[in-house]
Amino acid sequence: MQVVIHAGAHMTDEDRLINTLLANRDLLAEIGTDVPDPKTYRKLLRDVLNEVTESGITSETRDDVLGAINHDAGNDRLVLSNQAFFGTPKMAVGQGMFYPAAEMRIEAFRQIFANDGLELFLALRDPATHLPALFAKTPHDTMADFLNGVDPAQFRWSETIARFRRDFPDMPITIWCNEDTPLVWAQVLREMAGLDPHSSFKGEFALLEEIMTSAGMKRFETYLASHPGMTETQKRRVISAFLDKFVKDEEIEEELDLPGWTEELVEALSEAYDEDVYEIERIQGVNFIAP
Template sequence: MQLLFHTGAHFTEEERLMRSLLKNKDSFGAHGVAVPGPGKYRKLLRQTMEAMDFSEPAAQARDVLLDAILDSATADRVILSDSDFFGPVRGALRREVIYPNAPKRMAQMAEIFQADEIELFMAVKNPATFLPAAYQRSDAEDLSEFTGGIDPRTVRWSDMVLRIREAVPHVSITLWCSEDSPLIWPEIIREMGRIDPAEDIVGGYDLLGEIMAPEGMTRFRAFLDKHPTMTEIQRRRAMVAFLDKFALDEAIEEVLDMPGWTDALVDEMTKAYDDDVFAITRMPGVQVISP
């Protein structure tokens, strides 16, 4: 069985993706892909991993979990999604790395599901916007406590990816930049379901609709109807063209409110993030979805 775990750096994007996946639940099911509701497994998986901090999993743990998750149904591929899979956001930055528990969590899942083919799908995000969002959701009394006093320019997603690769080298990893999500949403959904690019999906433009004016979305959909044979690259170019004219600035711009941060610092962090993503694209066993 193929078992896909999805988590993300954008705390609300994960829930949007879950909704998009559930919209395609029936069509995915016809291909042997199960999209169980998160209420069936999130608490159960967290409890299982917490118990594994103290003892080995029972021999029948895999079968028990899958029975609960699938509710006696059968599937060749199962998609599980949880923004807190690597731990709560308040602990997103510890010991100078992003999600320090990520390698351990993946190793635990690999131990339970050792007979299955495991994949990890995850969005990364510019630390210049990720850290402020995580800080706002943390219980840290001040910025220094949250960051541990480290230079934010040194925060790298590639460090986390390398540690996961070392812990579970047999697990394939698919990443994308949260900033690109509106343009690649259909491909993310298809990749997760292993659905043919030519097959229709539901909700492929949900994220685009959140950052584009209604008039723009109406015209964009009309444009797609008139050009049904466009390639994925052509569709993305069309998205960019319509966004240039109809984008909602308030939906795209993110307000950064971090004590002591300057525009120059944010620019440096953004440049480092771009370089970091490029480094990730060169890692073996890692696929990066990009526009």
């Protein structure tokens, strides 16, 4: 069985991806993909991951997890999603890196599903907005305390992904940028679920409905209906064009009211992020979904 671990990152899709997959459970069951309700496994897996890390695994652990989610033995793909798989927001940074405890959690998953194939799906986010969003979810009083005095420019996603690739060379890793999600949404969902690249599903444009005006959405749907058979690349160009004209600015603009988080710092972090993404695209064995 292939076990897909969608581990966030924190403050990216906010369960939109897994909720869309849940809306397609019957369709996905037909192709052997099991998408259990996160309520059935999130607390259980949190406890199990802690136990495995501290005291190891028992022979019943895998059966306990599959029993809790009522897994159908006939399904050969299992999708599990939780932005907290690698820890809480305050654990998302440490030692000058993102998710310093992630390797231990991945290794715990490998022990639980020792005879299965493990795949990792992870969205990245610009540190200029990601670090403030994480900080807001922690008990820390200042960003300096949260980062333990480390310069925010030191946090690079390429370092994180390179660690995963080095320590788990046989694990498929799929990465995309949260900022690109409106354009790559459908491909991310299809690859996560194991769907054919041309398969239709409910919610293919669900994210667009949140960030595009109703008038723009109607025009977009009309355009799609009058241009059947478009490729994914063509659809992305159309989506980009419609977003340029009909996006809800309030849905995509972020207020960064944080002491010391100047426009100059934000610009520098965002530029470094763009360069960092280029480095990630070059990491061998990483499936990077780009617009």
